[in-house]
Amino acid sequence: MGRQVATDANEWTRRTGLGGRLEKAWRRLVSSNDELEDQDLQQAAEEAGAQPIQLCKDRDKVTLSGTVAKVTQAPKQDEPNLSVELRDGSGSVRLTWIGRRAIPGVECGRTLRVHGRVSCQDGMRTMYNPRYELLDGE
Numbered sequence: 001m002g003r004q005v006a007t008d009a010n011e012w013t014r015r016t017g018l019g020g021r022l023e024k025a026w027r028r029l030v031s032s033n034d035e036l037e038d039q040d041l042q043q044a045a046e047e048a049g050a051q052p053i054q055l056c057k058d059r060d061k062v063t064l065s066g067t068v069a070k071v072t073q074a075p076k077q078d079e080p081n082l083s084v085e086l087r088d089g090s091g092s093v094r095l096t097w098i099g100r101r102a103i104p105g106v107e108c109g110r111t112l113r114v115h116g117r118v119s120c121q122d123g124m125r126t127m128y129n130p131r132y133e134l135l136d137g138e
Contacts, residue, residue, distance in 0.1 A: 037089070038089035038090070039089060040089070041066060041067060041087060041088050041089030042088060042089035042090055043089075044065065044088075044111070045064070045065040045066055045088040045089065045090075048065035048113055048135065049063065049065075049113075050062075050063050050064045050065035050066075050088070050113060051063065051064065052088060052090040052091070053066065053086075053087075053088045053090050053091035053092060053093050053125065054090040054091035055090070056091075056093070056118045056120075056125055057118070057120065058118065058119060058120040059117060059118070059119070060117070060118045061116070061117050061118075062115070062116070062117075062118055063113065063114070063115050064086065064088065064093060064113070064114050064127075065088060065111070065112065065113040065114075065135065066086040066087050066088035066089075066092075066093075066111070066112065067086070067087055067088075067109065067110070067111050067112075068084055068085070068086060068106060068107060068108050068109060068110045068111075068112060069085045069086070069087045069092065069108065070084065070085040070108065071083075071084050071085075071106065071107060071108055072084075073101055073102065074101070079098075079099075080098070080099050080100055080101045081096065081097070081098055081099075081100070081101075082096070082097045082100045082101060082102060082103060082106075083095070083096050083097075084096075084097075084106060086112060086114065091125070092125070093118065093125040093126065093127060094124055094125065094126045094127070095112075095114060095126075095127050095130055095132075096126060096127070096128050096129070097128075097129055097130075098128065098129060103132075105134045106132070106134070110134065110136065111134075111135040111136045112132050112133065112134060112135060113132070113133045113135055114127060114130040114131065114132045114133075115130060115131045115132075116128070116129070116130030116131060
């Protein structure tokens with residue numbers, strides 16, 4: 001009777017296990033740079049033991065990891081307030097430190113892991129005074 005021969009390319013890739021790898025390679029070829037960056041950010045967040053930002057709900061206590069996309073300081077005449085947008089490829093969260101004008105090492109492009117409770121207001125996820133870790137850089 002001998003070996004059974006695959007009748008089409010789909011059957012062959014399923015049997016050899018190449019299907020998933022070829023599909024992943026194809027997706028990377030046809031994806032935009034933004035999509036590739038998002039995939040890389042999501043993978044890095046997963047490896048850091050964080051949950052995806054897009055899955056966070058109001059009042060969840062979470063650990064998140066991502067890249068600082070934007071840093072905003074309150075004007076000098078206002079109360080001290082530092083606001084940071086953190087992206088992980090699945091979404092973004094605003095990190096707000098009340099009483100701080102700056103935090104050494106927290107700057108655009110830096111990777112952070114943060115722990116705290118998420119508050120969802122006006123469609124934006126926010127964490128107030130989260131604990132943080134600097135994951136890369138100096």
